Amino acid sequence: MPEAAYHLGTELGRAVNRMDFFRLFKALALGQGFQHFVLFEVGGEDEGINLRNPHVLHNLPDSLIDAAGGRPLGAGDELLAACKPSTAAYGVAPGAGASRILDAIGAATMIAVPLHTVAARRYCLMMLGDRGLPEHETLAVVALDAALIFQRYHDAILSLDSISGLNDREIQIVRWTSEGKTSAEIAIILGLSEHTVNSYIATVLRKLHVVNRAQMVASALRSGLIA
């Protein structure tokens, strides 16, 4: 049995935030000899990887990201296009010049694992590196590990967008926002970081289908989430 599953013990069940999932996907990639990974949502068009999507995870080199200049990564790249019609994991070792992404990071091999949420949103985990193509058995284990991590990622992070209702912490933050407190002030009051407070606000905005704090407070008042 390949060693890919070594980290899927307690660490998987304990993962709660994006940092934890970054660690898990990175361990999966490195454990199989791949230097880089990127988990991204597969769009309908050939628009590349939108690194600004809040659910993207990757350890791509900064030089590649800086070169993209905020634009989607790999638009028109054949390597990316190949993952759209695929529903099974596969690996490729294209020749030099066949993929700008591989060339840019000096990788020779890529494997792609298509992933799906229960709401039929499509994601893909790509691993890139300079090792050879894995055997089918190894690819199967990687695909299973990736699916298990992704399922946990969905349960802990992605599904928050579709869960109705707010948890106690979110209600606290909406309530303080309705009192006119800023994120920094709420962070001090609740003993959290400003990043965490903004993360809660971003989640509440998505849950309530609103785009700013005023709408968030108004929506919460109207629906009786806060008095």
Place this chain on the structure above:
Amino acid sequence: MTTGQTEYPLKILLVDDDPAEHLLLRRTLEKVDGPPIELEYVADIESAVECVKGGGIDMVFLDNRLVPNNDFRETAPQLRHAGFIGPIGIISSDISGSYFQEFPEFGVDFRINKNEIDRAAISFIIAEYTRNQLSDNCAEDFS
């Protein structure tokens, strides 16, 4: 590296009673591409509290067990009580203890094993915890 609201250079405070960790982290940070990072170092939580009270610290890497404290559950809240609202990451050579699951309740943003800290992990941490998660139309003043 995705940048958010933070003005560079980013100032990271390492709190660890083992000076060797300071040297190791400094060497790792030197390998990170992108905007400059300044590393401050203190060996105990009292010095860390004074440091964050002085201002200018953007992020704290806090060793889990600082003698004579037990673990982060005793130390991280002291930084929050001092008014620090930047990200706090707990670093440890062993993060398998079940009590680590409580980290969000103690004002901690993330935990990471010391042997996982490399250039890629630092880049991710900085991108993740300095990015602006809210759009421009989500300004603070909405009255």
